[in-house]
Amino acid sequence: MLPWRPLELLLLLLTLVDADVADDDLACAIETSEWKTYHAAYEMAARATAIENSGERRAAAVGLAEQLLARTANVTEVLSCNVGVVAGYYILARLISPTAVDTLGFAGGAPEGLTGLAYRLLQLALVFIFTLRNANRIPEGPAKAWGVTEHHIIPAIMQMRRGHDQRLRREFRNLVPIAPSFRDPKLNIAVVSICAYPEGHPLALPRLTPSNREAYAEHHGYSLRLHLEHPIIGAHGLGVQHAKLATVLAYLQSNEYDWVAWLDCDSIIMNMNRTLDSVIYQYAQYRQGGGPDTEVAPVCGEGEDAEDLDLLTGKWLDSWVADEFREEGAIYISRDSDSDEVQAEAQQIGHSGGRLVDGRLEMDFPGGPLQASIVWKKDVEGIPRQVESLKWDNGAVWVHELEDKMEPCREPCRAPGPGCNASLLDPEVNLLITEEGWGLSSANWIIRHSAWSMKFLHDALTAAHVELQLFGDQDAMILNLMNRQALEATQKGADAGELDPIDRHAAIVPQFELNAYDALNALTMDCDAFVEGDLLVTFPQCKDAEGCNDVFELAADYAKDAEKQLPADCGAWWQRREKMPTWSRYNRFSSASLRVFGPRPLIREVFMNEQSRKKMHPVLGAAHTV
Structure with missing residues (x-):
């Protein structure tokens, strides 16, 4: 039992706080009883x-959480x-996970994803920083x-x-894998967008997006509800935001659609x-149990791509080293x-760097570069799953030390049927939403x-349209998805x-x-960049026609290209890798190509070079931006 109940502690503190010491710097209606009580808590x-x-x-923490819940x-x-x-919110996060917050997320369980409650409390703090419009x-x-700055949060x-x-991504491995082309014909799905730009607007989006949406909806039998004018439905005097x-x-509310x-x-x-069905079935399914570190069999087709550098890591034995010294001469690839x-x-090669070139491994040895063919080991079903050996052009062979037995892989669900139906x-699970940068995103969701x-x-519309019009739709969604939940969890004593x-x-x-973001925004926001196979690419804050239209045009052209060849199950999480795009029209020297496709290491190099150029030659650098 706690030595003091929260209300008793609060009343005690109130007797110690002089009502006349409120500082104007608090920027708070501290003269009211509600905010005076809050300030004491x-x-x-x-x-x-x-x-x-x-x-x-x-x-x-309980006392402050009670007050925050009342005030919000x-x-x-x-x-x-x-x-x-x-x-x-910041103080609550410090009380819940002090080390994680005080080290700005570098310790205290944060790198392992063990700071969920503190993480959400800080996101709520950020929502209200936005209302300052500063x-x-x-x-x-x-x-x-108040003892807080944005640099703390x-x-x-x-x-x-x-x-x-x-x-989260480790936990998703426990789910039943769903093929990207999965379609449940019983699901009635609507795709809704607003592209209500004024007539003659210079951005290409009102010209490109409608045909892009139409092609996609028609291909899968979805209903398209695309508004090219500001919609009247909803609420009187509704703002675009x-x-x-x-x-x-x-x-x-029309009751026409399942999703x-x-x-x-x-x-x-x-x-x-x-398909949207594949996203729904992949992430709205029942959790199968097991923690994020639970070992599960790989998905069939996972790791078939020689571009996956992780499959090359580990211990290798060199055929050119005598048997009695082979362990001593073992090669380690990281x-x-x-x-x-x-x-x-x-010891026999020193330290050498390497990369994949057209599906072969190329290493920079002391005597010069050399390439090797990659030999795959297949599982009991004949599917290549591990790299077995490397056969070098000079005749040497490196053998990978692998487990002798490989468990059968998991076949992804490709159509409704036993084990892969609506059950x-x-x-x-009613909402599928992404999270990146500073928190949950309202850009694309189901x-x-x-x-x-x-x-x-x-409730979100009421909060944003009626109660606080400084709120955008994203702020209102975040508030309703985690404010009450986080504060109640704090009151229940989540320690x-x-x-x-x-x-x-x-x-x-x-x-x-x-x-998925375009590569430049993904680089600056430290989040997922678009790679071939992803459902879509989004361009945050790309509002300038001169700098953005060529990017939009290139993305739309890629989407329309029916001749491009993508591997089976391209777009599935178990096949996704950031690498050089295979599209025939990709041009690594094109700003538009770099921005849409990256890849990230290349655009990072270009970006850093441009930053250096701007510092050295401000006028010249401005003409060569990505």
Whole structure:
């Protein structure tokens, strides 16, 4: 039992706080009883961050969480104390996962994805930083008064997301694999977009996106609901920033569709064979049990691509070394995480770098470059799954030390049938949404026709359109998916950051599945870049016709090219790898090609060179930007 109940502690603290000491720098309506009580709870929680007693820390966290829940019940009230609310979420995150927050996500379980609750609390803090409309910065006076700045929050979110994302992706390996072409004809799916640009607008999107959507919807038998004018449905006086919430809600309320997919106008569908059904069945299915580190058999076809450098890592025995010295002369190949290269090391070759060239391994040995053919080992079903040996052009053979026995692989579901029908879907999963950069994305998402979905969209629309019009649709969605959930989890005494309190009706989908970025934005935002096979590519903040139209045009041309050859199951998570694109029209010297396709190491090199050029020759550099 706690030595003090939260209310008792709060009342005690209130007796110690002088009502007349409120500082204008707080930028808070501290003279009201509600915010005075909140400030007292905040002060108690802030002091508790320096206390080791877990009972006192928990009591302080519970008291502050109760106050935050009350103050954000109607987000209009937050405008009376924006920075104070931001500080409240930040302090709660510090009480929940102090090491993770104080190291900005570099320790304390963050790299392993064990900071779910603290991670969500920081995201909520960021939502209210946005309401300040100050370029994501907290003004200096209130920042000092409340003891918080954006530098405490944004870097921690970005770093925590990496571990959180990797944990989720490991867990997804336990799911039944769904082929990218999977289509359930019983599902009635609508694709909804708004491309309502003024007549004569210079951007190419209102010309390109409609035909792109039409081709995709017709190919799979989806209903296309594309608005080329500002929609009247939804709510009176609706702003563009809230239109998607009202529009999708209206289509759910029509009771015509099982699922509705919202796609932003600046997202170009690139893989016409990838179905929305496959995304739904892959991520809205029942969880199969097992943690993120549970070992499961690979998916059939996983690892067949010689471009996967990870398959070359490990221990190799050199045929040119005598048997009695072969172990001593073993070669170890490791993957270079920062480039598309491997490193080989042994006493007879020293340290050598290498790369894949047209499906062969090329290494830079002391005597010069040399290439080797890659020999595959097949499983019991005859499918190549592991690299068995490397046969060098000079006659040497390196043999990979592998497990003698390989378990049968898992066949992906390719059509509805036994073990792959509607019973696979979890009826409690109603929203599929991606997460990147600073948090959940409202760019592209899929939502099921259900009572929960309609209430969720209605509540989000109310928060953004009625209560706080400074909110965009993304802010309102985040608020309704995690605010109450995170604060209630805090009150229940979640003493570790592992819990992810996002609403159980929502499933986080890997970003590349619904929202792969162009390579330049992926580089700057540290998230998934588009690779061949992905459903679509999106271009965040690409608003300038002169700099963006050639990029949009190239993406649309790629989507229309029926002659391009993509491997079987291209677009499946088990086949996805960032590598050089195979499209015949790809040009690594073209700015548009680089921006759409990358790959990331190449665009990083170009980007860094351009930054250096700008520093040395500002005028000249401006003419050579990516």
